[in-house]
Amino acid sequence: MKLITRNTDYSIRALIHIARNKDRIVSTTELVKELGVPRPFLRKILQLLSINGILKSYKGKNGGFKLAKDPEQIYLLTLMETFQGKFKLTECLFKKKICPNQISCKLRAQLDSLEELVENKIKEITLAQLSI
Amino acid sequence: MKLITRNTDYSIRALIHIARNKDRIVSTTELVKELGVPRPFLRKILQLLSINGILKSYKGKNGGFKLAKDPEQIYLLTLMETFQGKFKLTECLFKKKICPNQISCKLRAQLDSLEELVENKIKEITLAQLSI
DNA sequence: GACAAATGATACTATTAATGTATCATAATG
């Protein structure tokens, strides 16, 4: 199963590097060298981070990215939801009209409480903790 | 994300029905009617449950399946691992030779502790609880 | 102002995992 997909993972690694060099602009070229991930894919990821206000971008020569917030304010949950959509451990089949009974479903109840537990844990994790 | 995939989910629903009728043999035909899931897919699932000693099968006319164990002894974690492989919240990219540093990875450490938490919770859930 | 080096926007392709099908063999019951 994938709690964290590759684009989220790459984004974290990129952000860690940017956080560790937060006084200057970091370019995609530099990040590709540092992380060894595919350039076009990384570019797409950085763009999304920029659109979502996590990175600030600088166009043109010597351009690149800087953090738009303090590392303490960048949450793992936010990153996951940026790339993977709203946090859900398991989509209920009820919604896909396969499982008939949402309300009485004991499994659903168990999963919901588990989901809450996991979400609360993830909420606490920030870039600051990951980049030290 | 999918903590529980469709075959695990179908298996649970099938087992619930079988558990509720545990004094008699239940056929695939009956389960298809009851659950409304694709027959060939369900057959494959029931076969796997049988191979793994969760169901006992009866071949031939009037054949079908019965529980091979008490509902109290059938764990959600076992079902998940039967259909989805060893429980892992997120496969480490280190193993795929993409991420260079397994040991120093702070994210990995966080995920590992989260994984333990979730696994322990899932370990406690049995068919008995789900089929009441 | 022209060029180079960067990001912005966006459409497309490939790969993998999940989901579902099909077929033939074998066994048990009446």
Add this chain to the structure above:
DNA sequence: CATTATGATACATTAATAGTATCATTTGTC
């Protein structure tokens, strides 16, 4: 011995993930 069930196994489809490609726009430097 026909019918109805499971056993074994190969195949096909769909959806999600992962990755590519292309052209436009912006900015610094000569």
